[in-house]
Amino acid sequence: MAVWLSLFFGTFVSEDLTCITAGLLVQRGDVGVASVTTACALGICASDLALWSVGRLFGRAVLAWPRLAKRLQESRVPELQAWLERHAAGAIVGSRFLPGTRLPLYLIAGFTRLPVMVFAVWALVGAVLWTPTLVLLTASLGDAFIARLAPIVGAGWLSRLAAAASILAVVSVWRRALALRLPQP
DSSP: OHHHHHHHHHTTTOHHHHHHHHHHHHHHTSSOHHHHHHHHHHHHHHHHHHHHHHHHHHHHHHTTSHHHHHHSOGGGHHHHHHHHHHSHHHHHHHHTTSTTOHHHHHHHHHHTTOOHHHHHHHHHHHHHHHHHHHHHHHHHHHHHHHHHHHHHHOSSHHHHHHHHHHHHHHHHHHHHHHHHHSOOO
C-alpha cells in the first residue's frame, strides 16, 4: 500500500518520473504492472483535476495581473471558451503527449469554466493512453539502460536512478520531437 500511495502522490511532483519509477519496480519484480499503472493513472487524473480547479478558482483574479492582461483581453475569453469546448478532446488528450502544454491548458480549461465532466473524461482518456505506455516501456527497456550504465555507476540503486534519468531524457526528447512535427495552428 505504501508503494501504491507513493506512486499516486508522486505524480503530483513529476508524472513522467513517477511512471518511470513504476516501470523499474515492475521490471525488478517488486510490484505488479496493473497495480502501479492504476496508481499512476489515478494520481495523474487527480493532479489534472487539481490544476483545473486552480484555474476555476483563481482564473478571473489572474486577469487583473498587468502582464497577463496584455496578452489575454477579457473580451476574448468567450472566444477562447468556445474554442476549447469544440476542441476539448483533441486539446486535452494531445496535451498529454506534448511537453509544456498541460499546465497552461488545464489552468485555462478551469478558467474558461469548461465543464468538469468534459475535462475529467478527456484527462482520464489521456492518462489511460499515456501511463501504461510509459510504465510498460520502462519495464521492458529498463535492463537495457541499466546494463549500459552499470559499468559506469555500479549495479546498485545509483544505476537504477541513472536508468530512470536516462529514460526520462529519452521520453522528453521523443515528446519534443513529436511536438516539432505537428503543424502549428
